[in-house]
Amino acid sequence: MSEARETLAPGEAVQRLKFYQKGTFTVGNRLVGEDERSVQASQDRSNALTCGHRACQGCGEALGARYAIDAAMRATGKDMIAVNATGCLEVFTTPYPETSWQLPWVHSLFGNAAAVATGVAAAMRVKNKRTRVVAQGGDGGTTDIGFQCLSGMFERNDDVLYICYDNEGYMNTGVQRSSATPPAARTATTPAVGDEPGNVFGTGKSVPKIAVAHNIPYVATATVADLHDLERKVTKAMSVHGARYIQINVPCPLGWGAASHDTIHLARLAVECGLYPIFEAEHGRITHVRKIRKQVPVTDYLKRQRRFAHLFKGDRPDPRVARLQAMCDANIADYGLVAGADEEV
């Protein structure tokens, strides 16, 4: 929906669809054109990731993976192979003898998914096969331990789409801090005790930005709050060759201390408060930024998660909430997140 349809400019499309009329910020299928409708209920759906997996209720990662890999399956006519890093997704999808994967899938190690995918892609090239390769992992497996392999794969411009499911922590091992954990968040290794409870400010890194700095053909961030946009980005990524990176914000009810029915809501608030910028970049340049439709204060986002509960305990406002709001404001300014409708940059 963020793209222009036949006769409408991007901004107009947003306006005419009247996103806000139901207060959900979502667009129901009936509001969009045939070609943009979700295929959830279609018999032709590829169903890369079928039922029988063991993810927690409301797991954002399971949802994100299903939509991302399904879109990739559709884009490649099911001619693709997936490489998975160790992590929740790997564990909950393959409780052997059951596997949820309907495509060839390999798990090797925690930190080498990008390199293994390079090897698969090399094998396809040498055998003159058109089979495409997707690597996927959590934020820990991507931004921390798998970072070197990821950068190597980017730098060589290997023909791999790497998808990072960012739930902002090492969830599979019981919620520890990663370099994608936001400041102040409580994890098992950044406990909510002491003078500065939770994760430290001034740490962490933006791997999407680092990916952009590799000048690879395509980089995007996405969110499970906008599955159409996610599908579109994966489809676009599969239409080009070379190294590509998509990072999807996937709330984790268990690790974030949130209600399992709040997954989509939280993902949306993360975007709407400015904490999680959604953008696309091609060959080192940002080409598209998803505008915030209705800006919300960061507190709306924080208050729904127990990992931030310590910020709201005392009778006086915790100054660190203002620091988090400042981070949102900086993102909004840096990426130009608030300026009406989506626009090409």
Add this chain to the structure above:
Amino acid sequence: MLKQIEGSKAMAEAIALCRPEVICAYPITPQTHIVEGLGELVKDGHLTDCEYINVESEFAALSVAIGASAAGARAYTATASQGLLYMAEAVYNASGLGLPIVMTLGNRAIGAPINIWNDHSDAMSMRDAGWIQLFAETNQEAVDLHIQAFKLAEELSMPVMVCVDGFILTHAMERIDVPEQPQVDAWLPPYDPVQVLDPAEPISIGAMVGPEAFTEVRFLQHYKQTQALRLITDYARDFEKAFGRESGGLLRAYRVDDADVLVVAMGSVCGTIKDVIDEMRDEGIAIGLVTIVSYRPFPTDELRKMLAGAQDVVVVEKSIAVGVGGPLANNVDMALRNLPDAPRLHSAVAGLGGRPITKPSLHRLFRQASVQPWEGTHFLDLNERIVGREIHTTRKKRRSGPTAENLLRRLATEGDAR
């Protein structure tokens, strides 16, 4: 074809003859010339249908090979020393997944202290990782073992490490018979994987396995290595028939008939040992050598048969399992166990970090074994003077400083008078 050629170059040519489809390259001395040689063969069009990938680390090198192998391509990489340790996690992963990758190990010491010279501690660090480990005695054997390695790996769906002594083999210029392409093509069939990532037949590889089946997975790995014992012998025989020379096999005997003293060793040092044995035989001493080619799987039964009649067995090895002694000696001990009238076992550690193993020192060692046997592990040509002084200093002085640097300083100021 006979060539006067560097060992690494010859190995590169032999590997190219095996038509690898994916080669992962990362530099580390003394293995580097092999992947450089392969890079040239790919770039100049000698080796076609091959992806040569310059990776960013050894961990990536083996990981790329894992991906390529799982996707049905014949995959190769090479490393040494620190590089092998850096890829350690992937070393176990490749064997656990049953992927027939072939890797050359240019044997080199492991730091600290950093040392680029030859010994076998790198290979020993991965001796339990589920790879077949073959040790070449000569560069000719290094060439031949690589050709056998691909066949072995793919038949068993198990990775193979070809261990070649750094510098001593990798950098030596010598006369080597490099086979012709039709010979290798006739001997080595194309890779026909037992498991492959194929969209036409989607499978999941690498699922989590719990207590219910983990033992069985490991048992089958072990079982396959016991099968390899037979296959390694068979392939060496087939190879001899096809290529007209003896190479590989589990182990080799040299002048073992009626020997009272049998030496056990691996790799290039066997050449020097054979010279010493010839000289000692001339002096009337009944001594022989057993060269172990296949360290994993370890040929326990075959070795036992060979050592059974001797009075003394001397294991000379280029590695030390700190706190225990020589790892090869430990395995030889296993072969001697339960043998009635078992020979006495003498363990010597030699050539660490590239120290030359000289004929006079070996003469002394082999004589001493029968007349004045030692207890525990003997360190050949140990500079006892500087070791003693270092021990003395550390007892006297709390902040005695870094050991390696202390020893080097002592050597520089006091000379190497032993």
